[in-house]
Amino acid sequence: MAEQVVVLGSGYGGAGAIKSLQSTLNGEADITWVSDVGHHLVLHESHRCIRDPTVKEEVTIPIEEIKAPDTEFIQAQVADVDVDDRTVHLEDETTLDYDYVLVAIGSRTAFFGIDGLEEHAHTLKCLDDALGIHEDLTEAAEAATPSDPAQVVVGGAGLSGIQTAGEVAEYRDEHGAPVDVHLVEGLEEVFPGNDPGIQTALRRRLEARDVNIMTGGFISEVDEDTVYVGEDTQLPYDVLVWTGGITGREAAENCAVDKDDRSHRFYAEQDFQTDDERVFALGDAALVDQPGEQEAPPTAQAAWQAAEVAGRNIAHAVRDQPLTKWTHKDKGTVVSVGESAVAHDIFIVPFVDTFGGFPAKFLKKAIAARWIRDVSSTGRALSAWSDM
Numbered sequence: 001m002a003e004q005v006v007v008l009g010s011g012y013g014g015a016g017a018i019k020s021l022q023s024t025l026n027g028e029a030d031i032t033w034v035s036d037v038g039h040h041l042v043l044h045e046s047h048r049c050i051r052d053p054t055v056k057e058e059v060t061i062p063i064e065e066i067k068a069p070d071t072e073f074i075q076a077q078v079a080d081v082d083v084d085d086r087t088v089h090l091e092d093e094t095t096l097d098y099d100y101v102l103v104a105i106g107s108r109t110a111f112f113g114i115d116g117l118e119e120h121a122h123t124l125k126c127l128d129d130a131l132g133i134h135e136d137l138t139e140a141a142e143a144a145t146p147s148d149p150a151q152v153v154v155g156g157a158g159l160s161g162i163q164t165a166g167e168v169a170e171y172r173d174e175h176g177a178p179v180d181v182h183l184v185e186g187l188e189e190v191f192p193g194n195d196p197g198i199q200t201a202l203r204r205r206l207e208a209r210d211v212n213i214m215t216g217g218f219i220s221e222v223d224e225d226t227v228y229v230g231e232d233t234q235l236p237y238d239v240l241v242w243t244g245g246i247t248g249r250e251a252a253e254n255c256a257v258d259k260d261d262r263s264h265r266f267y268a269e270q271d272f273q274t275d276d277e278r279v280f281a282l283g284d285a286a287l288v289d290q291p292g293e294q295e296a297p298p299t300a301q302a303a304w305q306a307a308e309v310a311g312r313n314i315a316h317a318v319r320d321q322p323l324t325k326w327t328h329k330d331k332g333t334v335v336s337v338g339e340s341a342v343a344h345d346i347f348i349v350p351f352v353d354t355f356g357g358f359p360a361k362f363l364k365k366a367i368a369a370r371w372i373r374d375v376s377s378t379g380r381a382l383s384a385w386s387d388m
Contacts, residue, residue: 003029003318006088006098008078010035011043012303013104013283013310015066015375020311022068029318031071032096034088038063038075040375041127044300045368045388047160047336049130050137050167051174056127058384065376078105078251083276100278100314103252103266104307107284107298110245110263116222117155121242124160133241137168140238141177149178153227153237155219156244157185157192159299162202163336164241169209170338181211182237184229186218186244191335197354198333198344205337205356219244246284246298255279260287270325272310280314282306288326296328304371305329334364364388 005021007014010033018033025031039060048055063073077091081101088096109123122133140150154165165183172179183206185192189199190206190213206213217230227235248264257274258267266274266281268288274281282288283303288296296302309326316323332346341360345353368388373381 003099004032004097005029005314005318006032006034006096006101007104008034008081008088008102009104009106009283009285010037010040010063011104011106011283012300012371013106013285013307014102015040015061016304016307017102017104017282017311017314018066018071019375020308021314022071024312024315025318027070028315029099031068032098033063033067033071033073034076034078034090034096035063035073036075036077037126038073039127040066042368042372043125044159046127046130047124047163047167048387049127050133050164051171051338052387053131053134055387056131058387060127061372061376061380065380078249080251081255081279083256083279086278098278100280100317102272102310102314103255103279103281103285104283104303104310105249105251105285107246107265108249109242110247111242112245114219114221116224117219117242120222120224121155121240124164124241124243133164133239134171136239137171137179141172141175141179144178144238146178149180150238151180151182151236152239153182153184153235153241155184155227155240155242157183157190157213157215158243159191159335160243161185161241162190162206164243165206165211166209166337166340168239169206169211173209173338181209182235183211183213184217184219184227184235185213185215188216190215194333195344195353198335198342201342201344201354201356202335202337205340205342209338248285252285257281270327271313271323272306272326273313273323277317280310280317282310290328297330300371301331302328334360334367336361336364 042059080089111118144150221228252264268281268286272280313323334343341364343360365388369381
């Protein structure tokens with residue numbers, strides 16, 4: 001009987017691993033792919049839907065364009081992975097047996113126990129989230145006046161928060177809408193933990209788009225119409241978006257593999273194996289070991305790179321061959337602020353640390369197009385180009 005390989009998740013890790021598995025195994029094992037949605041979402045471009053919901057056609061790739069004919073796809077929510085019985089339990093009570101399973105179910109938003117935040121805030125983890133932000137933004141803008149503008153608050157000035165604030169500002173300017181945009185970050189600078197050069201460049205572009213940046217004060221509480229920042233500041237809001245952190249999915253909580261006690265993200269070696277040799281993990285669902293003291297970053301770029309090696313390693317495990325260790329190679333960062341972009345430490349531009357303008361915007365488009373081409377087709381990538 002052929003070995004049973006189950007892949008959980010259709011994000012960058014899951015979709016990329018499926019492509020790698022299919023090409024490497026070439027029919028040597030039965031592959032089952034499980035996801036709660038019937039598409040792969042180009043998540044790092046999903047913020048475009050906040051401004052223009054028609055972009056959803058470009059950033060969602062149907063599963064049928066990715067999977068091989070002999071790969072079985074099941075659309076369902078994962079409930080649990082039982083490593084003793086080697087079974088995956090789905091929320092519809094279906095049970096799947098596996099010889100090897102790849103857990104790439106992504107993450108959920110972390111709310112850090114902030115009172116009222118989960119209840120009142122939008123997140124940006126899926127297509128419906130982006131469309132929901134657009135809907136509420138449109139409604140708030142239509143009800144606003146120049147003397148009483150709509151108030152949009154974005155919590156967290158990391159990659160998602162910056163790009164969300166940029167899209168809201170772009171929407172406001174395109175529609176001439178009375179909207180104030182506030183970007184709140186508890187630490188002292190936007191894009192915290194990154195090089196001061198890109199932090200400064202992003203701040204300048206946000207300020208040029210009339211985004212009110214508030215750093216150095218954490219959101220402490222949220223109610224139905226007010227965001228409380230620190231001890232003294234109150235921000236009334238019509239739309240609130242929270243992008244402040246990630247934690248593991250519920251399905252990982254009871255799985256008997258070694259994982260972080262707080263976030264429930266699986267610990268994985270450089271070859272993506274967990275402490276159970278039949279269970280592999282990558283992407284936001286995992287803390288993948290790297291040389292030194294840091295794990296691989298929870299970024300689309302890292303998951304994209306890792307997925308190809310993870311797929312090959314599962315094929316090697318099926319064949320009882322040695323596994324390959326993966327080391328993340330940071331190729332730089334590109335962040336959009338509405339229609340503009342900032343690029344930093346790009347490996348193909350070795351003598352310029354940070355740049356913007358047309359080159360950065362072109363590079364942002366090219367990165368999205370390349371991923372769409374790799375996971376789907378050149379034709380789809382070309383079709384999506386204008387909306388990236």
